[in-house]
Amino acid sequence: MIENIEVRFRGLLGRFMLDAEFSVPARGITGIFGPSGCGKTSVLRCIAGLQRVPDGVCRIEGEVWQDANRFVPVHRRPIGYVFQEASLFPHLSVTRNLLFGAGKTGAGGPELAEIADLLGIAHLLDRAPRNLSGGERQRVAVGRALLSNPRLLLMDEPLSALDRATKSEILPFLEGLHETLRLPILYVSHDMAEIERLADHLVLMENGRVIASGPLADLQSDPGLPLAASSEAAVSLDARVVAHDAENGLLVLEVDGGRFITPGTAAVVGSRKRIRVGAGDISLSRQVPGPSTILNVLPARVLSSSAAGEHEVAAVLGLGLDGAGARLVARVTRKSWTDLALADSAEVFAQIKGVALRRA
CATH class of the missing domain: 3.40.50.300 (P-loop containing nucleotide triphosphate hydrolases)
Structure with a gap:
């Protein structure tokens, strides 16, 4: 059929x-x-x-x-x-x-x-x-x-x-x-x-x-389409619930290539949750960041990049050390991109606040 x-x-x-x-x-x-x-x-x-x-x-x-x-x-x-x-x-x-x-x-x-x-x-x-x-x-x-x-x-x-x-x-x-x-x-x-x-x-x-x-998610992260370069760019991911931290009110959600921690009430392990990861909610680092309030630090690789306005860059990331996992879009200033010597194929750590995912 x-x-x-x-x-x-x-x-x-x-x-x-x-x-x-x-x-x-x-x-x-x-x-x-x-x-x-x-x-x-x-x-x-x-x-x-x-x-x-x-x-x-x-x-x-x-x-x-x-x-x-x-x-x-x-x-x-x-x-x-x-x-x-x-x-x-x-x-x-x-x-x-x-x-x-x-x-x-x-x-x-x-x-x-x-x-x-x-x-x-x-x-x-x-x-x-x-x-x-x-x-x-x-x-x-x-x-x-x-x-x-x-x-x-x-x-x-x-x-x-x-x-x-x-x-x-x-x-x-x-x-x-x-x-x-x-x-x-x-x-x-x-x-x-x-x-x-x-x-x-x-x-x-x-x-x-x-x-x-x-x-x-494919169209949201396609650098050849207008969504990825938009000031409101984001990627929607369907994640699987793998754990609930009742004491701290946190959910652990798994996608291809990584896990996210976000505020949330109890949910059945194995059930699906959709998360929206905004391009402006992602910061990038070339090294493993030190302790901070940011709950989500995910290894990733820059798959492609393009200009997003005069002074910003939109970078498509693949989660995982090999970049083969779920895709995200990060929007950073041209200055940060240059200062960190970022480029296509670069290994990075994507940092996303847990409360940013809850807000979405």
């Missing part, structure tokens, strides 16, 4: 030229990221069948939804679609909103109680939409999409209308979808913080074109 989502859309949508092509796994969350107006929503609408370009291909796990000979109409595509606005029916209760369109693609879908528990809305089922917060309304909209029993969930900037506090409230529930459901999700956003927290794979767009696609 072909377990990919394959799309190619080329043509004019009004005056906008879309030329987007990518293939991503039909599992986990794929983020579609780029500035406003770059074509992210247009790609989602083409996948849904809401828009059509003359030269279009859309295959979901080998099933053709669009090609030169076939175009499956939107009502026959087994998708769930979550928009920027929840758009709940004001005259229906939360329960009736959730069940609107439930099971339209056949039996075997998730149950109402299961979805309500997963999204933390079981206590809201009898309420009217007007009595919900913004975050609660959006969780109901996600639940309604899931109860339609889709094969693919499309989320078009679902948090863009929410303030930062409400985003923080709803993000753990979206992470729960990732951990609990096998359903593939295409998640559009222009907020990299959301992508870093949720996505496994990434599609980068610019001016109607896909400029790169692949595993999230």
